[in-house]
Amino acid sequence: MTNYQVDLTNCDREPIHIPGKVQSHGFLVAVEATTLNITYISQNIADFIKDNAQNWLGKNINDLQKILLPGLSAQQLNQLINLGIGSKNFESINPYNLELNGDPYFLILTQSDGNIILEFEPTDSDLDVDVQRSIGRSVSEILTGKNLNAILTNAAREIKKIIQYDRVMIYRFNEDEHGEVVAEVKNDDLEPFMGLHYPASDIPKQARQLYKLNLTRIIADVNTDASPIVTFEQGQPLDLTHSVLRAVSPIHIQYLKNMGVASSFSISLIAHGELWGLVACHNYTPRFINFKAREAAKLVGQILSSALEYRQDEEDTEQLVALNSAANEISARLKSDKSTSGSTIVAALTKGDVNVADITNGSGAAVIIDGVLSVLGHTPTGEQIIEIAGWLKANMADSIYYTHRFPEVFSPAKAYSATASGILACALSKDLSEMIIWFKPETITTISWAGNPEKPAEPGENGIMQLSPRNSFETWEQIVKNTSARWTNEEVSTVLKIREEVIYAINRRANEIRLLNERLQLAYEELDTFSYTISHDLRTPLSSVKSYSEFLLATNKSLDDKAKEILNKIVAGADKMNMLIKEILNYSRVGRAEIEFNKIDMTALIGEVAKEVTNAVKSDNLQLTIGDTPNIYGDQTMIMQVFTNLINNAVKYSSRSNPSIVEVKGRVEDQETIYSISDNGVGIDVNYFSRVFELFKRMDNAKDYEGTGVGLAIVKRIVEKHHARIWFESKLGSGTVFYISFRNY
Known part of the structure; x- marks a missing residue:
């Protein structure tokens, strides 16, 4: 089988589940599940059967019956295998007791794809206590801890009593997958590792995945050579994911040697389905504990996993209750406030x-x-x-x-x-x-690493930089800045809850505003219709008043001068009233009109307006200048009305200046086109600035000029319907400039 070369580019992908070898304290035979023909076999089986392992490939396991499986018939073996396959695991079967050359062994069965793996390991153990009988008392001691830290410390102490390793650590994985020793019990002559951090690369992701699947893992002796597995299935290594004898990565073996560790044993701690941490046990001389002892230790680990999951949940719940209490009070405040203004929500x-x-x-x-x-x-x-x-x-x-x-x-x-x-x-x-x-x-933190966490590299025989496990495990301190305490799941959960409450309050406010806007729009439309109807209906009686007055003036020769003056004032008043009604009708039509946006030739439009205004004024005193006239988009009739009104006002209110100067020009800026209409007329009093665009509002200094006070209100309405802006600058006695900004579509 080919050896997998580990280097800096692939250490996280090292296929540790298919090492092609087994640890030498036991041996392995794999058979095809249906035929029981041998497909894989470890070379060290020769120590037991006195024959080359290669010679047994392809033979039936029954041919080794008397040597490997005394007391277990082919039929019984088939029954065990079928029972395990049917149950989808062999936990209820393992281990099976047997003797090899007069020595007691355990047979452990597992499944690997279409193969059944038979692993043989000694029942002898380096323990001098009955592990299974110690479990009950130890579990009771572990669970007396009042909090999570106490439980972990108790667990390390009790596990050390059971398995008698030199050092027992509980190692917790952090969110970034590096680990920290959170509990430790050790022999007095050993330096402490408590509180030390280990980088995530010390236990790469594929190893963490295997720890989730196999809850215990023993490395009996780092100084023995692993035994290769032979097969005729070239290029198809045997998957040893569930094997108890799976050989160890050479990188990890060297790592343990550099630490001075001769043997290690680990128990996985699982919380909420994820690898929470490990019980990591080190011995500084070779040490082997058998399958049953490891299973007993696994049971302790499972109980500890449940306990730490419960205690962690309990502590998290306490925090969540405290945070939720605050959130509930704020939620109640948001719901009780009848006002839904932004300021009220902020106050809540x-x-x-x-x-x-x-x-x-x-x-x-x-x-x-x-x-x-x-x-x-x-x-x-x-x-x-x-x-x-x-x-x-x-x-x-x-x-x-x-x-x-x-x-x-x-x-x-x-x-x-x-x-x-x-x-x-x-x-x-x-x-x-x-x-x-x-x-x-x-939170400025000093992290104590077990040696420099950066994995060093050195050139191998082929020139590739090879990973070299660090030789020094002396404390290496790192000061971490720009970091705070982490946000907990409970904090995030509470924030999500209060967010929903605030959004509900905001939406409630938005709905109320929408309803109010709908009512305002309805009232606006009704008022618009009312204005149009009243204005339209007033024209008929007004026409009658004017007609009768003109008839009397034309036919009644007996009228004296006073009567004629009164009738002329009635006619003039009727004309003025008629013009006012016409303006109100125009104002109402703007409100009801739908706009079709089209490109407008502004040169032609402004030229036509200017010609119309100058013809009406017929003043030699007027200097009307037209500058650049960039095109805009809008309703041509309405835009004509806007510029007619503004240019007419500029001419009218500057008519008494000598000369009367009016200028119209446009410019394009970024996303808008801005027109200005300026004059040197009477100007606007600053006290009237806020009322310029209101209906029927006229300044004191404009009362001598003909007008209705409706024109600028119409202009404002048209501009707003075009999603444009209008504003002005003015100084009393010096003139006025009106600006209109149109969006460039």
Whole structure:
């Protein structure tokens, strides 16, 4: 079989489940499941059958019956195999007791693809205690621990009593998969490893996967050579995933040798279906404990796994209850407030003895709603929080984001890492402009590694840089900055809960605003219709008043001058009233009209308006200048009305200046086209600035000029229907400039 060369490019892919060898304290025979013909066999079987292993490939296991399986007939072996296959495991069968050359052995059966693996290992053990009888007392001692740390310490002590290894450690995997010794019991002459950290590469991912499948693992003697497995199935190595004799990676063997460890034994600790950690046992002389002792130790590990899972859940639940209590109080406050304004929601989150900062173990929080920032506790500055919010808006892929190493992700945060090395943020709106952010301060930590965690490399015979397990395990300290305490699942869960409550309150507010807008729109449309109807109906009686007055003037010769003056005022008033009604009708039509956006030739439109206005004024005093006229998009009739009104006003209110100067010009800027209409007329009093676009509002200095006070209101309405903007600049006695900005479609 080919040897797998481990180097820096593939150490995480080393196929440790198919090493092609077994540990030498036992031997292996694999048979095809249906025929029981031998497909794989370890070379060291020759020590027991006094024949070359290769000679037995292809033969039936029954041919070795008398030598390997005395007292077990072919029929009985078939029954055992079929029972295991039917049960999908051989746990109820293993181990089977037998004798080889007069010595007691265990037969352990496992399945590997289409093969049944028969492994033989001695029943003799280096233990001088009955492990199975010790379990009950040890389990009781373990479970007396009041908290998780106490349980782990008790477990290390009791397991050391049972298996009598020189050192027993409980090793916990962290989120980044590096490990830490969290409990230890050792012989007095050994230096402590308690609190030391080991890099994830010490136990690569494929090894961690095997620890999940096989809950115990023994390495009896690191100084013995493993025995190769031979087969005629060239290129198809035997999968030893479930084997008890599986050989050890040469890298790991060298690692143990460098530590001075001669034998090791491990028990897997599983919590919530994941590898929580290991009970790692080291001995500094070769040591072997048999299958039954290992199974008893596995039972202790399973009980310990359940206990630590329960205690961890219990501690997590206590934290969750405390955080939920705060969240529930805030939720009740959000639901009880009848007002759903943004300020009320912010008040529910930030006011009172309990606020949104209390739903995590952070040091502070920031709330951004309706563009207003509110802060609680210890946080970065307002400017820094806005900067963080901008980064989150650009980078948040989901509705929630958290990290305990924010300065490593967002380098400007290094300036305020003392306050915000950790952030947890939840978005409240689809565009992410509204959010809540929690902060955790920097926790400068000194991590003590068991030697330099960087795996050294050295050139091999072929020149490839080969991994070389570190030789020194002296404490190597690393100072970790820009890091906070991690955000727990309980904190994230509570934040998600309060987020739903806040979103519900925001949506409730949005629904109420929508209903209010619908009512306003209905009232607006009704008022519009009312205005149109009244204005239209007024024209008939008004026409009658004017007609009768003109008839009297034309036919009644007996009228004196006073009567004629009164009738002329009636006619003039009727004309003025008629013009006002016409303007109101125009105003109403704008509200009801639908806009069709088309490209407008502004050169032609403004030229036509200018010609019409100048013909009406017929003033030699007027200087009307037209500059650039870039095209815009809109309704041609309405835009004509806008420019007619504005240019006419500019000419009218500058008519008493000498000369009267009016200028119309446009320019394109980025996404908009801006037109300006300027004059040097009477200007607008600053006290009237807020009323310029209101209906029927006219300035005191404009009362001598003809007008209705409706024109600019119509202009404003048309501009808004075009999603455009209008504003002005003016100084009393110096003139006015109106600006209109149209979007470039």
